Amino acid sequence: MAASFITFEGLDGSGKSTHLKRAAEWMRAGGLEVRCTHEPGGTPLGDAIRGLFLDPRWESVEPRVEALLVFASRRQHLHELVEPALRAGVNVLCDRFTDSSLAYQGIGRGLARPWLEELDRLATDGRRPDRTLLFDLPAETARGRGQSPKRRQREGGLDRFDALDLAFYRRVRDGFLDLARDDPERFLIIDSSGDVESTWAQVEVAMGQIVKVRAS
Numbered sequence: 234m235a236a237s238f239i240t241f242e243g244l245d246g247s248g249k250s251t252h253l254k255r256a257a258e259w260m261r262a263g264g265l266e267v268r269c270t271h272e273p274g275g276t277p278l279g280d281a282i283r284g285l286f287l288d289p290r291w292e293s294v295e296p297r298v299e300a301l302l303v304f305a306s307r308r309q310h311l312h313e314l315v316e317p318a319l320r321a322g323v324n325v326l327c328d329r330f331t332d333s334s335l336a337y338q339g340i341g342r343g344l345a346r347p348w349l350e351e352l353d354r355l356a357t358d359g360r361r362p363d364r365t366l367l368f369d370l371p372a373e374t375a376r377g378r379g380q381s382p383k384r385r386q387r388e389g390g391l392d393r394f395d396a397l398d399l400a401f402y403r404r405v406r407d408g409f410l411d412l413a414r415d416d417p418e419r420f421l422i423i424d425s426s427g428d429v430e431s432t433w434a435q436v437e438v439a440m441g442q443i444v445k446v447r448a449s
């Protein structure tokens with residue numbers, strides 16, 4: 234079976250990283266090869282761009298510049314890591330991809346969808362993942378989770394997105410849900426408003442629909 238390109242999407246604090254790690258362990262236990270990666274970043278150049286992208290020193294980054302940075306990182310990521318891994322038969326699990334750009338830079342920042350689609354076409358030829366898990370929960374709940382902005386402020390790790398208000402995150406959540414409604418064949422919506430175990434139970438079912446693992 235061809236390797237799958239699976240992305241994990243949702244708000245900050247929605248549980249993407251927690252469940253991506255667990256999904257990778259689940260796939261490996263089932264005999265599949267998996268490469269875990271993330272955006273922005275995933276390559277040395279991409280991670281350098283990620284540092285620029287999140288750095289709170291640039292208080293106002295013009296929205297198009299923000300989008301150009303993430304798509305530059307994405308182009309390099311596809312070229313250097315994602316496509317070669319898939320060609321070699323390795324499944325790729327990626328924390329965020331183009332849907333995050335459409336939700337955050339599009340709906341959140343207000344960039345026009347046709348402009349973002351043109352940029353996407355130039356940078357990635359409109360590449361989409363095979364399947365996408367959307368971790369959905371109210372913005373308030375996501376903001377209150379373990380790595381909440383308050384806690385990170387205390388620990389000195391606040392990034393540029395932590396400063397944004399709840400209204401921004403509510404728009405982004407709705408943006409993700411609209412994307413999922415427009416492409417129901419690709420998206421699987423995971424209700425991540427509950428605890429980790431109830432969320433994982435849904436992820437395990439979803440992963441079972443996407444890949445075939447060896448029975449353990």
Ligand SMILES: Nc1ncnc2c1ncn2[C@@H]1O[C@H](COP(=O)(O)OP(=O)(O)OP(=O)(O)O)[C@@H](O)[C@H]1O
Nearest residue numbers: 245246247248249250251378379425427428429432
């Ligand atoms: N249902 C749940 N699913 C996942 N994490 C949860 C859940 N309930 C509480 N948590 C806690 O929420 C925190 C955030 O989870 P995680 O880091 O996986 O989110 P994330 O989507 O990767 O966020 P970010 O975009 O900021 O990296 C973790 O500390 C986790 O233990």
Ligand SMILES: [Mg+2]
Nearest residue numbers: 249250251328
């Ligand atoms: Mg994360």
